Amino acid sequence: MFDATTILAYKGENHAVIGGDGQVTFGNSVLKGNATKIRTLHNGKILSGFAGSTADAFNLFDMFERILEAKKGELVKSVVEFSKEWRKDKYLRRLEAMMIVLNRDNLYILSGTGDVVEPEDGKIASIGSGGNFAISAARALDRYGKLEPKELVEESLKIAAELCIYTNDNIKILELKD
Numbered sequence: 001m002f003d004a005t006t007i008l009a010y011k012g013e014n015h016a017v018i019g020g021d022g023q024v025t026f027g028n029s030v031l032k033g034n035a036t037k038i039r040t041l042h043n044g045k046i047l048s049g050f051a052g053s054t055a056d057a058f059n060l061f062d063m064f065e066r067i068l069e070a071k072k073g074e075l076v077k078s079v080v081e082f083s084k085e086w087r088k089d090k091y092l093r094r095l096e097a098m099m100i101v102l103n104r105d106n107l108y109i110l111s112g113t114g115d116v117v118e119p120e121d122g123k124i125a126s127i128g129s130g131g132n133f134a135i136s137a138a139r140a141l142d143r144y145g146k147l148e149p150k151e152l153v154e155e156s157l158k159i160a161a162e163l164c165i166y167t168n169d170n171i172k173i174l175e176l177k178d
Helices: 054-070 075-088 131-145 149-163
Strands: 007-010 014-021 024-026 029-032 038-040 046-051 099-102 107-111 124-128 171-175
Touching: 007 046, 007 131, 007 149, 014 038, 014 046, 014 099, 014 149, 029 046, 038 171, 046 054, 046 124, 046 171, 054 075, 054 099, 075 099, 075 107, 099 124, 107 124, 107 171, 124 131, 131 149, 149 171
Parallel strands: none
Antiparallel strands: 007 014, 007 124, 014 171, 024 029, 038 046, 046 099, 099 107
């Protein structure tokens, strides 16, 4: 489990949304409250989020973007190749880090142990210390609420911030929509 991060992604019929909180902790202290842990890749066609250290995030985002370019933005091929490279690299495979990547058609959770996981429902995924709180809220809001995807992600992250001491309510959201 990774402290100081909550990333939540939702893929609906007409939307792909990712959100993350802004808290970074160092030990038992808040180091920063407004960090950006999500970004767009491949000319704004792919959304991504990261749980782990900031320096690792930059390395992994750069590596994934390079692979995306080589695969001409094909997300499925890119996540498989990325997972192989991440797993093979002596330094990177030791990182305690995870990523979520998605576009309008696909959603994946990636890890340095070689995992490429597509969520069972195909539409909601979370990582980080507040991830279980956020995904629980998102599933309930998706089943019983009538929120737009962006609102669903934002409200779920706010609920996670109320419960997880490593998550704050300084939320950033990115979306792709028709």
